[in-house]
Amino acid sequence: MRHIEVWADVVCAWAYIGKRRLARALEGWEGEPVEVVWRPFRIDPMAPARAQPLEEVLRDPVVDAALQGCAPGMSAAENRVRVSEIAAVEGLGPRWGAAWRTSSHDAHRLVALAYEQGGAALQDAVLEGVLRAHFVERRDISRTETLHEVASAAGFREGARLLDEGGGEGYVRETLLRGKAIGVTTSPTLVIGGEALAGAHAPEVIAGFVARAVAEPRREVPAEVERLRMAEALLDKGDPLGCLTLxxxxxxxxxxxxxxxxLAARAHYHSAQLSRAQGGLEKLVAENPDDAYARLLLGRTLERRGEAESAARHLRIAAAMNPEYGKAG
Known part of the structure; x- marks a missing residue:
């Protein structure tokens, strides 16, 4: 079975519209069996844990810029007007429009726990409840009571207890990093294998994408290799702490x-954890004195720690082994 991963934020209206369109795209699907799995994404990482009335918040240009992750190229106000019209066409309503700006973190935890405990069907029911609560019922989905009621209505009997016990916390934080590592920047984004489709496209576009992506040969990569690649991608994107988390x-x-x-030594260096970087690099150099890059990075680390004499020795050796490293300095 192939997975269709949908990276989306439950406070992004396009995610709700995209959910409807994806369901229509898969009606009558006759290809290889597929399963839709929803992954967390944050369009507004600075949203407060305590909800604020959205009408007031949208007057803040900083918030307007943050919410453009849900609709690139549009202001929040323009997006709301357009989305309300499209939502009506999609049968979402009759009343439509979120009333609160708040963190979606706990809602993502509940959605993730639903998949972990009951698979795709239960996750879909819980996600639908969260989206409806936020956009149609205009409720505050950061409130524990709201999420408990959503879980109960979806038949997720263990949801409230698991949520209260902190379930899904580590998963959501790590999965957000995974999304960043693979280049997810828009809600929603569909990912199948190595193929991605960003945005809430028309059902026929989604169906075509799914057909093409599923037809691609599977690229089986060991989980450890995939994690290492993602960690390195985070470092390349300037997130050394995220790299260390993965x-x-x-x-x-x-x-x-x-x-x-x-990779850990590089991440420690770039996150200014110089003592840890030095310790790791000294061991790597001792084990393999011919590793020019390890020598270079150790020299740079020692420079930053004010140990100029020791740094110079390693930098000279690195440059002798690889003249390009001598030009870097």
């Missing part, structure tokens, strides 16, 4: 793997 389990499971240790 590396955590690999560092625990493969403490002697050189590639894991080198």
């Amino acid at each position: 590396l955590g389990s690999l560092m625990a499971e493969y403490p002697e793997e050189r590639g894991v240790r080198m």
